[in-house]
Amino acid sequence: MGRTTYEIFAGSWPKETGDFADRFNALPKYVASTSLKALDWKPSELLKGALPQAVRQLKQGSGGNIYVHGSLSVAQELLRHNLVDRVRLLSYPGAVGQGKPLFPSGEQVPLELISATQFSNGVVSLEYSAVVAKS
Structure with missing residues (x-):
């Protein structure tokens, strides 16, 4: 997700409970941002370098499906690079x-x-x- 979506989600999801919220909060989150320096909503990781290359590396791993929620600019860039x-x-x-x-x-x-x-x-x-x- 991008910075804006991360900040919106991180401001509300950690306070939620229940089956979906518990699962969603436990999922690893990857954030594309050049301005964020630290991520409080765990487990979260800042992607390093160019977004297409960072996502190619994630896709080569064994972590399962990668979803983009919101984050229009992230989704558009991934579409442009045939990573969707x-x-x-x-x-x-x-x-x-x-x-x-x-x-x-x-x-x-x-x-x-x-x-x-x-x-x-x-x-x-x-x-x-x-x-x-x-x-």
């Missing part, structure tokens, strides 16, 4: 008509639908695999 395997989007039954786009304007990001699940509140969860262009 799956994209999960939630579509809510309402439209605002504004906001920051996830995908770059005018660029195609090829995705293949894996699953679509509708919840009782009308929210639809869409999961895609990223299609890496063959060179």
Whole structure:
């Protein structure tokens, strides 16, 4: 996650309890930031060096799946460098008509639908695999 998302999450999640909160708080967290010097929400680690290289190293490890929550600029950079395997989007039954786009304007990001699940509140969860262009 990026600095802003880390600060928002670190300001609230450590105070939460329950199955999800306990699991979420225990997960390792990797933070992309050049301004943060210390992380209080444990277990957390500042990524060193360029984000794409740091994530490539994480992906080569045996730590399991890596998720990006929020952190639009982090997600966009990972997409630009073909470091995203799956994209999960939630579509809510309402439209605002504004906001920051996830995908770059005018660029195609090829995705293949894996699953679509509708919840009782009308929210639809869409999961895609990223299609890496063959060179």
